[in-house]
Amino acid sequence: MELQIPPEVDAVRQALTRSGYEAYAVGGCVRDSLLGLAPHDWDLTTSARPEQARRALSAFKVIDTGLKHGTVTALSGKTAVEVTSYRVDGPYSDGRHPDRVAFTASLKEDLARRDFTVNALAYSPETGVVDCFGGMKDLAEKRIRCVGDADRRFREDGLRILRAMRFSADLGFSIERETARSLLRSRALLDRIARERIRAEFTKLLCGAQAAAVLRKFRDAAAQFIPELRPCFGFAQRNPHHVYDVWEHTLHTVDAAPQEPVLRLTMLLHDIGKPLCFSVGRDGVGHFYGHAGKSAELAEKILRRLRYDNRTVADVATLVRWHGVPLPPDERFLRRRLG
Incomplete structure (x- = not known):
């Protein structure tokens, strides 16, 4: 060839x-x-x-x-x-x-x-x-596999955990079973990685065509550096307007968004405050009053922790804060609301 x-x-x-x-x-x-x-x-x-x-x-x-x-x-x-x-x-x-x-x-x-x-x-x-090492076969079968011992590869550089997820999201490849198991059991290694390196790799992952599928399968790895996601996992919304729990709803919105950093980050974080705002009405229906503001607050905290630039932080926080507000198609109104 x-x-x-x-x-x-x-x-x-x-x-x-x-x-x-x-x-x-x-x-x-x-x-x-x-x-x-x-x-x-x-x-x-x-x-x-x-x-x-x-x-x-x-x-x-x-x-x-x-x-x-x-x-x-x-x-x-x-x-x-x-x-x-x-x-x-x-x-x-x-x-x-x-x-x-x-x-x-x-x-x-x-x-x-x-x-x-x-x-x-x-x-x-x-x-x-x-x-x-069988790379051609793995390429043909669309598979990410560590060279040699997976635990050792991840110990050498914990960022490889996110790199495996990023390649899977970007290329649409599966992650080989032992590599996937090692990835999850090694996820605490991400705690040692500089936030700037996490940010760069995670942004690429999130903009991948299969980002939602990868985050669904390896949610515990994502929660290692965004622990605020964890309460969303399996959180039932108890509301006839929502057929999914908070995390699954989030993944569907990520999947529907254009593959652009600000929009994908917005979708990932737009409902992250919901578990903190949950209440149940007399009719047994779940409500999340004030969740947009709480989600915007958490989004800003998370993005600053991951060393995103000020413009990205501001844009995502603004979109999250106003995501539930119907906006009339009036340019002056939009400019005033969005600052």
Whole structure:
């Protein structure tokens, strides 16, 4: 199978191979190319050690972006190409970066350290796709599976929990059974992850085509960093106007919203205050007086905790606050209400 590596990227790869080193496109760029998607960026992995890679790439401007972990970035035209030496990772004390790395001459050993099988694929025009861990089969069967031991992969970087969910939501892939079990039992690892990293990955997840389905299946993982969601799970509304509990209603609204961050966040959080505002009338019907205001208050608190920018916080809180108010189609009225 032949993949089209952009000329600027292949120029870097060929500079390495002309110097006698192995060099492959690796990771998400290979995965996306095989799926017929346009890769956002191209990464290379090589048998050259960092100092050897620098010498082989002397025709390019080279930036030392992560020498400790074997990574340099070559500027080829207007394209930045990340080049990482084959390596084996040591322990991950900080839950993000290995404490130490050992360089290796083995492509297979390098691929073994990666998160999911569909991301552990390498490609060069000379060899075609190199698949050591069943990534092609998982790609064909639309499945996310950890490389090797799932518990270990998640311990290395807890953000991989959200990455698995994000890939599932974005690509419409299932999460393999043992990977899914490990994901849920490892969810407390998310407590160690910087809120900014959580925000970035969660926003991508939430904007995925299958976000609602993923949140339905892995709700406990989402509640690990948004615990305010938990009271919504299974909360019966006891109202003839609602056929779903609060959480299921929320998921249906997420699914119906355009795949845009502010609107998806609004749908996720628009009724989050309902359990705190529940009352039952004499007729036995459930009511949620004041829930829009309470939900807006909680939404602002959650979004600030996750380090969303001020504009996003304000837009979501405003939409949540007024989501139950009928608005006449009058521009002046809308401008006054929405500030």
